[in-house]
Amino acid sequence: MRTPERWRLWLAPTAVVAVVMSLLAALYMGGILDPAKHLRGFPIALVNQDVGDVIDGPDGPVYQNFGDEIAQGLVANIPADKVDLQQLSWAETASRLGKGELFGAIVVPGDFTKRTSILGQASVVPGDVERPIITAYTNPRAGSFGIGITEAITGQALAQVNTTMGEKLTATVNERLASVAPGTTVSGAAAITLAQPVDVLKVQHNPLPPGTGNGLSAFYFALLLVLAGFTGATIVSSIVDSALGFAPTEYGPWYVHRESAGISRFRTLLVKWGVMAVLGMLVSALYIAITGMLGMPIPNALALWEFGAFAITTIGVTALSVMAAFGTVGLLVNLVVFVIMGLPSSGGAIPLEATPRIYEILAQFEPMHQVFVGARAILYFDGSAGAGLLHAVWMTGIGLLVGLLLGVVATRFYDARGLHRVRKDPSPV
Known part of the structure; x- marks a missing residue:
């Protein structure tokens, strides 16, 4: 390996991790200290x-x-x-x-x-x-x-x-x-x-019943929904790419790289979206079953399941579209959007009125805030539309449309330009 490539091997991951973790520290600590x-x-x-x-x-x-x-x-x-x-x-x-x-x-x-x-x-x-x-x-x-x-x-x-x-x-x-x-x-x-x-x-006023974590259960349930969409999309993308032969898979010391299925980027994305939609319904049901068994009051399980499935699917679809559009860099984009900027601007732990103004601006479009508001409305306010549920559904719907549009435009464009997902022989050193 040539010397410049050795430097790149060390410098690239070090710089990326340093920047991402610095952003994480600045946003998380900046929102709670004062x-x-x-x-x-x-x-x-x-x-x-x-x-x-x-x-x-x-x-x-x-x-x-x-x-x-x-x-x-x-x-x-x-x-x-x-x-x-x-x-x-x-x-x-x-x-x-x-x-x-x-x-x-x-x-x-x-x-x-x-x-x-x-x-x-x-x-x-x-x-x-x-x-x-x-x-x-x-x-x-x-x-x-x-x-x-x-x-x-x-x-x-x-x-x-x-x-x-x-x-x-x-x-x-x-x-x-x-x-x-x-x-x-x-x-x-x-x-x-x-x-x-x-x-x-x-x-x-209207105290919460036992099992709500002193008012934090809605925040943590919303966090579970976001992680299911974000993390689920990453796992789905990896497994589907491996099954279709677009990426290798390692099982301990065994290395497997199947022959490419030869389908377009758009069709591959459709498969991932379909898996994510099924997962959204399944994981939302599992969350309700598990938290219910743990003693969390769920006044309207059907509404919570529907909203949870909708939120997981929306975040998963959008995350998959970002990865389809930007490739490996899409993983970092999703991490920043859904986790690093999402948690401190959610308003679930600390009211937005007590955080720097930038968090209030982020909350206008950040998925985590919309999901928290919807989950809180169902869990604490009897599913009232005026308590934020209607707003959460509309904003989540807009997010789904953005994700679908991004995925269709990006993959269709790549397919039309002949930018297929095929392995190329490495250049000679």
């Missing part, structure tokens, strides 16, 4: 149901609505560049939580002002009272990582609300005491209660 830094447009609802109340003031009864004041304070203090705080009704909030469009909600109840007023009066006149309540909802079905982000945002904001309300309520009660007994101020247990008057309840 979610707070990249947080933007994180959707949380603010529901103010407070009807207000007439409160005795220094100059007589006056109408007040502490819920409005709290809502204004939250809007002013929660950073708008990071959080999309949407003031909605409870009906709209519940609907959007049920579709995974919101990561949480802050709800001020209708009797908030009344309870706050009674708490202040009880600090002057003894009596049993309940502290006013604000409920901070999280949405476990929108993603487990989103729960932590939501709790951090609402916890910090409501802590400030509690402090502000406490200062205001304490000052009001002290004024009342001073009017009755000059020089008297609130003290003891009453002062402690008034300092933090609001009882903040943390509640999960």
